[in-house]
Amino acid sequence: xxxxxxxxxxxxxxxxxxxxxxxxxxxxxxxxxxxxxxxxxxxxxxxxxxxxxxxxxxxxxxxxxxxxxxxxxxxxxxxxxxxxxxxxxxxxxxxxxxxxxxxxxxxxxxxxxxxxxxxxxxxxxxxxxxxxxxxxxxxxxxxxxxxxxxxxxxxxxxxxxxxxxxxxxxxxxxxxxxxxxxxxxxxxxxxxxxxxxxxxxxxxxxxxxxxxxxxxxxxxxxxxxxxxxxxxxxxxxxxxxxxxxxxxxxxxxxxxxxxxxxxxxxxxxxxxxxxxxxxxxxxxxxxxxxxxxxxxxxxxxxxxxxxxxxxxxxxxxxxxxxxxxxxxxxxxxxxxxxxxxxxxxxxxxxxxxxxxxxxx
DNA sequence: GGTAGACCTGGACGC
DNA sequence: GCGTCCAGGTCTACC
Numbered sequence: 354x355x356x357x358x359x360x361x362x363x364x365x366x367x368x369x370x371x372x373x374x375x376x377x378x379x380x381x382x383x384x385x386x387x388x389x390x391x392x393x394x395x396x397x398x399x400x401x402x403x404x405x406x407x408x409x410x411x412x413x414x415x416x417x418x419x420x421x422x423x424x425x426x427x428x429x430x431x432x433x434x435x436x437x438x439x440x441x442x443x444x445x446x447x448x449x450x451x452x453x454x455x456x457x458x459x460x461x462x463x464x465x466x467x468x469x470x471x472x473x474x475x476x477x478x479x480x481x482x483x484x485x486x487x488x489x490x491x492x493x494x495x496x497x498x499x500x501x502x503x504x505x506x507x508x509x510x511x512x513x514x515x516x517x518x519x520x521x522x523x524x525x526x527x528x529x530x531x532x533x534x535x536x537x538x539x540x541x542x543x544x545x546x547x548x549x550x551x552x553x554x555x556x557x558x559x560x561x562x563x564x565x566x567x568x569x570x571x572x573x574x575x576x577x578x579x580x581x582x583x584x585x586x587x588x589x590x591x592x593x594x595x596x597x598x599x600x601x602x603x604x605x606x607x608x609x610x611x612x613x614x615x616x617x618x619x620x621x622x623x624x625x626x627x628x629x630x631x632x633x634x635x636x637x638x639x640x641x642x643x644x645x646x647x648x649x650x651x652x653x654x655x656x657x658x659x660x661x662x663x664x665x666x667x668x669x670x671x672x673x674x675x676x677x678x679x680x681x682x683x684x685x686x687x688x689x690x691x692x693x694x695x696x697x698x699x700x701x702x703x704x705x706x707x708x709x710x711x712x713x
Numbered sequence: 714g715g716t717a718g719a720c721c722t723g724g725a726c727g728c
Numbered sequence: 729g730c731g732t733c734c735a736g737g738t739c740t741a742c743c
Contacts, residue, residue: 499737504722572721577738620738641736 367532371432372442373450380431381405381422384480385454386694387684389491389502390493391482392703393668394510395517395549396468397530402695408531409449409485411442415550417520420450420532432455433531435520449485458632466634467573469671479683483630487596488585489551490630495574495581495618497626503704504570510549516552518559521545577618584616601630606633616664626677634676637665646683687702 382403385391391398397406401533412527417435420430437445451457463479473479477506484490494690496508518708524546557565560582562575571578587593597606599612613624626638637643639661647664668675688694697703 408726495738497737499720499734499735500722502722503724504736507723566721573719573738574721618738622737 367698368403369434369437371447373430374428374455374524375430375456376458376460377427377464378463378477379422379430379456379480380427380477381420381454382425382615382695383477387478387480388482390484390490390496390639392507392699393493393550396698397548397699398695398697402528403695404547408548409446410518410550410553411438411445413439413442415520415548416442416446417522417529417531417548418446418450419465419529420454434524434667435531441553453483453485455480455483455632456522456707466674466677467601469674470679471711473677473681478684481629481677481680482546484551484577486551487631488554488582490603491558491581491585491616491619491627492551492578494623494626494630495578496571498574498620498623506699506704508569512552512557512565512571513549515564515568515708516556517549518552519547521547521550544642554582554585558586565658574618578616578699584664602632609633610636629676633673635673637668637676637679639665642683643679646679646686650686 385405387396390396391405395407396405399406402421404419406417408415416438417516419433421431421433432450434446458480463477466479467474484493492512493505493509496512497505501509522545524544526544529546529548556695557579560579562579565571565575565578584592584594584702585596589598591626594616599609606628608634609644610624610628613619613627614621619627622638622640625636628634628636629638641657643664644657644660647660647667651664653660653663662680668679671678684694691697691702
């Protein structure tokens with residue numbers, strides 16, 4: 354299990370700039386572009402600058418942030434914000450960034466994975482990108498069920514645009530213009546761009562399912578998404594989701610798995626995926642991609658159910674690290690098809706992941 | 714406990 | 729341009 358105490362050191366350079374020192378083995382382009390959620394709204398990976406931009410929801414409203422690792426080979430992360438933060442907001446922001454980038458997963462934990470599966474040591478693979486909040490991770494997982502990847506992209510974009518709060522900033526034609534000590538445009542224009550945050554549980558809880566269906570194209574998931582949001586917007590003492598308990602490394606895997614299966618829209622696949630997003634890597638979220646991988650790369654034959662069983666058995670020897678061994682094999686396959694993940698553009702390469710294309 | 718069918722959307726395909 | 733088919737995981741009813 355990963356430690357939950359953030360190890361990133363924080364220092365403030367200016368009101369709208371933050372410098373974060375990640376673990377020594379952290380590489381932004383590799384560790385952000387390690388899981389498909391980096392391609393989903395509100396995330397914006399800039400392939401040219403190798404920079405992650407997105408809006409975060411904080412107590413005084415949304416803030417847009419761009420995260421870079423200036424020398425590209427490790428070292429401190431430089432974060433430029435669209436506005437100054439209060440001290441409370443700053444704490445919340447660093448907590449969200451730490452979760453999103455898994456900065457609390459220290460080098461020793463990555464080394465333990467490499468000891469079990471040395472194939473990934475040379476590349477340093479170990480961390481998997483996730484969302485700033487558990488709620489966003491759960492919704493991203495639910496919107497990835499029973500739909501192909503372009504549908505997941507569309508649902509997340511619409512959820513942000515229809516229900517997310519936004520920041521309006523300058524746009525110089527190719528990138529966001531951040532003021533207040535940030536980078537300035539060389540071609541000042543009046544162009545503006547709206548950058549949306551992922552909607553809060555409270556906002557979705559107040560939304561009619563019909564609105565989700567009609568405007569966010571969530572289909573039959575509408576009611577389940579609203580119910581999920583209500584559970585996340587309600588305190589544990591009143592029957593809501595106990596997020597602290599779910600994030601606690603001391604919570605037994607079995608108890609957590611059972612609790613996740615109780616959530617609307619969460620079945621065996623989604624529960625296992627949320628488990629890995631919570632840093633529990635023993636279970637595999639088995640889906641049609643697992644079957645494709647089992648057949649095409651591992652050479653298994655039989656029905657889908659039979660292949661899934663074989664895939665599960667194949668990775669069982671990796672024990673509590675099974676998911677990462679499985680996932681990095683899949684990721685390597687995707688990169689063999691489309692090039693390094695840090696070169697995938699959200700709207701072009703990143704939208705191409707469909708079972709039909711991958712099986713070719 | 715296992716299985717079948719409904720649930721929606723969007724892309725692919727044929728006409 | 730239109731209609732049809734198909735892929736995708738969860739949920740419910742049924743055996």
